[in-house]
Amino acid sequence: xxxxxxxxxxxxxxxxxxxxxxxxxxxxxxxxxxxxxxxxxxxxxxxxxxxxxxxxxxxxxxxxxxxxxxxxxxxxxxxxxxxxxxxxxxxxxxxxxxxxxxxxxxxxxxxxxxxxxxxxxxxxxxxxxxxxxxxxxxxxxxxxxxxxxxxxxxxxxxxxxxxxxxxxxxxxxxxxxxxxxxxxxxxxxxxxxxxxxxxxxxxxxxxxxxxxxxxxxxxxxxxxxxxxxxxxxxxxxxxxxxxxxxxxxxxxxxxxxxxxxxxxxxxxxxxxxxxxxxxxxxxxxxxxxxxxxxxxxxxxxxxxxxxxxxxxxxxxxxxxxxxxxxxxxxxxxxxxxxxxxxxxxxxxxxxxxxxxxxxxxxxxxxxxxxxxxxxxxxxxxxxxxxxxxxxxxxxxxxxxxxxxxxxxxxxxxxxxxxxxxxxxxxxx
Amino acid sequence: xxxxxxxxxxxxxxxxxxxxxxxxxxxxxxxxxxxxxxxxxxxxxxxxxxxxxxxxxxxxxxxxxxxxxxxxxxxxxxxxxxxxxxxxxxxxxxxxxxxxxxxxxxxxxxxxxxxxxxxxxxxxxxxxxxxxxxxxxxxxxxxxxxxxxxxxxxxxxxxxxxxxxxxxxxxxxxxxxxxxxxxxxxxxxxxxxxxxxxxxxxxxxxxxxxxxxxxxxxxxxxxxxxxxxxxxxxxxxxxxxxxxxxxxxxxxxxxxxxxxxxxxxxxxxxxxxxxxxxxxxxxxxxxxxxxxxxxxxxxxxxxxxxxxxxxxxxxxxxxxxxxxxxxxxxxxxxxxxxxxxxxxxxxxxxxxxxxxxxxxxxxxxxxxxxxxxxxxxxxxxxxxxxxxxxxxxxxxxxxxxxxxxxxxxxxxxxxxxxxxxxxxxxxx
Numbered sequence: 001x002x003x004x005x006x007x008x009x010x011x012x013x014x015x016x017x018x019x020x021x022x023x024x025x026x027x028x029x030x031x032x033x034x035x036x037x038x039x040x041x042x043x044x045x046x047x048x049x050x051x052x053x054x055x056x057x058x059x060x061x062x063x064x065x066x067x068x069x070x071x072x073x074x075x076x077x078x079x080x081x082x083x084x085x086x087x088x089x090x091x092x093x094x095x096x097x098x099x100x101x102x103x104x105x106x107x108x109x110x111x112x113x114x115x116x117x118x119x120x121x122x123x124x125x126x127x128x129x130x131x132x133x134x135x136x137x138x139x140x141x142x143x144x145x146x147x148x149x150x151x152x153x154x155x156x157x158x159x160x161x162x163x164x165x166x167x168x169x170x171x172x173x174x175x176x177x178x179x180x181x182x183x184x185x186x187x188x189x190x191x192x193x194x195x196x197x198x199x200x201x202x203x204x205x206x207x208x209x210x211x212x213x214x215x216x217x218x219x220x221x222x223x224x225x226x227x228x229x230x231x232x233x234x235x236x237x238x239x240x241x242x243x244x245x246x247x248x249x250x251x252x253x254x255x256x257x258x259x260x261x262x263x264x265x266x267x268x269x270x271x272x273x274x275x276x277x278x279x280x281x282x283x284x285x286x287x288x289x290x291x292x293x294x295x296x297x298x299x300x301x302x303x304x305x306x307x308x309x310x311x312x313x314x315x316x317x318x319x320x321x322x323x324x325x326x327x328x329x330x331x332x333x334x335x336x337x338x339x340x341x342x343x344x345x346x347x348x349x350x351x352x353x354x355x356x357x358x359x360x361x362x363x364x365x366x367x368x369x370x371x372x373x374x375x376x377x378x379x380x381x382x383x384x385x386x387x388x389x390x391x392x393x394x395x396x397x398x399x400x401x402x403x404x405x406x407x408x409x410x411x412x413x414x415x416x417x418x419x420x421x422x423x424x425x426x427x428x
Numbered sequence: 429x430x431x432x433x434x435x436x437x438x439x440x441x442x443x444x445x446x447x448x449x450x451x452x453x454x455x456x457x458x459x460x461x462x463x464x465x466x467x468x469x470x471x472x473x474x475x476x477x478x479x480x481x482x483x484x485x486x487x488x489x490x491x492x493x494x495x496x497x498x499x500x501x502x503x504x505x506x507x508x509x510x511x512x513x514x515x516x517x518x519x520x521x522x523x524x525x526x527x528x529x530x531x532x533x534x535x536x537x538x539x540x541x542x543x544x545x546x547x548x549x550x551x552x553x554x555x556x557x558x559x560x561x562x563x564x565x566x567x568x569x570x571x572x573x574x575x576x577x578x579x580x581x582x583x584x585x586x587x588x589x590x591x592x593x594x595x596x597x598x599x600x601x602x603x604x605x606x607x608x609x610x611x612x613x614x615x616x617x618x619x620x621x622x623x624x625x626x627x628x629x630x631x632x633x634x635x636x637x638x639x640x641x642x643x644x645x646x647x648x649x650x651x652x653x654x655x656x657x658x659x660x661x662x663x664x665x666x667x668x669x670x671x672x673x674x675x676x677x678x679x680x681x682x683x684x685x686x687x688x689x690x691x692x693x694x695x696x697x698x699x700x701x702x703x704x705x706x707x708x709x710x711x712x713x714x715x716x717x718x719x720x721x722x723x724x725x726x727x728x729x730x731x732x733x734x735x736x737x738x739x740x741x742x743x744x745x746x747x748x749x750x751x752x753x754x755x756x757x758x759x760x761x762x763x764x765x766x767x768x769x770x771x772x773x774x775x776x777x778x779x780x781x782x783x784x785x786x787x788x789x790x791x792x793x794x795x796x797x798x799x800x801x802x803x804x805x806x807x808x809x810x811x812x813x814x815x816x817x818x819x820x821x822x823x824x825x826x827x828x829x830x831x832x833x834x835x836x837x838x839x840x841x842x843x844x845x846x847x848x849x850x851x852x853x854x855x856x
Contacts, residue, residue: 015800016801022801045818052824052827052828052831052836054838056839069840163842168843178845180842181845230841230842231840354798357838359831360827361831382800382802382816385818
């Protein structure tokens with residue numbers, strides 16, 4: 001029986017880049033340690049959701065941990081809130097918020113020049129001071145990091161079955177919040193959406209008049225004159241990872257969303273010095289801690305955001321550098337005995353350095369430690385085609401992990417009165 | 429963002445043929461242009477429905493366009509009718525009809541010697557003149573092309589939940605039309621089937637007495653002395669392709685079924701000189717038009733029937749020749765910039781030149797334009813095993829197309845109150 005170190009390099013997969021001789025960053029990077037793991041283990045390609053579908057990071061992670069994102073996703077807003085330590089209660093919904101810049105009637109910057117927390121938190125305070133309750137719904141705006149925030153909406157009739165106002169692109173107006181067509185309680189969804197639209201209009205007025213923005217304009221900086229919201233989420237009520245898979249789990253991550261997913265699944269969050277969730281994060285520190293705490297935990301989830309940031313910023317050379325830097329950190333992991341520990345390394349999705357967007361391309365994945373050894377010697381999007389894991393889906397990962405770690409229960413055995421959760425995935 | 433040219437070579441896949449040195453026609457053909465596309469792109473194998481299931485062309489096409497044929501197929505009869513410009517209204521069902529030859533009580537020719545339209549249309553007129561209404565159901569027989577026709581059955585209690593009388597093989601009697609066991613309205617299904625059986629008996633009498641058939645017998649030709657019917661279809665009410673996928677689409681095809689599927693999905697039908705839906709079709713003309721109209725459309729569906737006809741006729745050498753001729757036409761497509769256009773090339777199913785029947789073997793598929801480049805240099809059933817697309821299913825194709833064309837929406841984003849239709853396929 002093995003313990004597991006489960007490493008996700010966010011947005012790892014990519015498409016061929018002309019400047020890299022029509023290779024992907026992963027094909028270009030020198031990464032002897034990762035390639036060593038690949039050559040001693042089994043490699044494959046994972047469709048996080050299903051072929052061709054570009055996943056959000058929340059859905060991809062849930063899927064990898066064995067939670068069907070189609071039916072078990074409490075919503076990005078509440079997962080991200082949880083990552084900042086903001087607990088969502090019944091009767092409250094949470095949105096991920098961006099402070100953004102409107103010019104005329106179109107959004108010209110979805111991040112308001114990446115306004116610093118110092119100013120964004122002042123703006124949030126002003127908004128909360130001037131707007132509290134609308135149509136029986138209570139609103140609270142929380143600035144988290146830089147241009148990012150969380151919006152809490154509370155009320156006995158609140159509904160999360162509503163759309164985003166963030167259009168996810170610039171050059172267009174913000175969207176109206178609308179009830180989902182398939183809302184289970186359409187009346188509550190309509191009421192909530194209407195109150196939110198009123199609130200966002202008020203917020204715009206408050207932000208317009210704020211001294212903070214007047215000063216930004218004087219300094220030639222884009223004003224944070226609107227907020228755009230997305231990913232309405234409710235209080236997470238997911239079965240814990242331990243209950244579902246029998247594994248005591250810990251999370252080492254910098255980014256709040258990933259901590260939030262882990263917290264929602266009841267994993268312990270282990271804070272590591274230098275883990276920032278940014279490109280400057282201390283990867284070695286994360287791997288050192290992982291190697292240490294895997295003695296106490298059955299499953300250690302290590303998340304590195306940097307590769308995704310380089311991709312969203314369309315910087316393939318930076319992505320190559322980061323992969324190489326991560327590879328040097330992997331040496332720490334490679335020294336762990338494969339008799340004791342199963343290492344899984346993959347990405348949560350592909351992010352294209354050409355478009356800066358998530359894509360539906362499958363992501364290379366490797367298993368190392370006791371598993372079959374295929375003929376793949378290098379870890380990249382093309383070499384992985386020949387791998388022993390074949391093409392799998394996100395929801396296949398946990399059954400594969402349990403199996404490779406010699407922890408799987410034989411199908412059909414009824415030692416527990418409760419069905420093992422992964423049975424629901426067998427017959428997809 | 430790319431536009432898409434989507435080429436279907438009907439019945440493209442095959443099995444090894446002894447006379448071809450135990451290779452398939454696709455493995456045998458010299459096809460430098462198609463191989464160039466394969467070597468610059470991603471290749472895979474598609475199960476049109478699921479492994480081992482031989483699809484009908486209607487189901488395969490629906491599946492490829494992202495419509496689940498299990499729940500979204502209005503029926504081959506009405507699709508084919510639509511391809512001839514025959515609109516089906518509520519209260520009417522449509523069948524595909526063959527004029528056939530009965531000897532004793534068994535069918536000896538399912539196409540009555542491929543009787544020409546000149547005579548078959550006379551027979552249809554005679555039938556319509558002598559038989560109009562039976563048990564409250566109105567019947568109309570339309571000859572379309574050669575031995576082919578459409579039968580319309582109308583009535584307030586008409587049901588399409590009934591079986592074919594075409595046994596799909598020779599040497600056996602025509603089948604009785606029966607209600608489906610799972611019919612939602614068994615009473616209507618029983619009534620409809622009974623009226624149809626009476627009608628077909630009358631038709632047999634009329635055809636038997638026709639001068640047309642007497643003349644055929646004198647000339648030693650097989651008489652068209654019965655009709656056999658299949659694929660009861662209702663008025664199509666499918667969400668349009670544009671609504672489902674956001675793509676403005678056009679169809680270039682000769683065969684009526686393919687035009688009918690495209691019309692049912694709201695695609696524009698572009699008629700091209702020399703496109704016959706037969707082995708003599710002008711392939712170059714189709715590709716020239718595709719290259720031209722892809723500037724006005726997001727998605728151009730090009731269908732070539734010839735490869736399937738050669739397979740049904742069990743002529744592997746002809747199939748090789750046709751693939752080589754098509755390949756010369758593909759050169760026109762190859763000259764389009766891969767920055768602007770995604771090319772997808774595949775077959776709707778495999779058809780065996782040995783048995784002359786559709787098989788459930790997966791079909792090679794290639795994507796060219798911005799996608800990952802795998803190590804496959806040749807486009808055939810065996811080389812494709814190593815391709816970067818892996819093994820996919822028909823319903824995966826549209827999500828993969830949107831993704832490769834940089835038109836996919838990230839999973840979980842709620843910018844619209846209506847779910848994107850492909851979400852229904854995520855968890856298969």
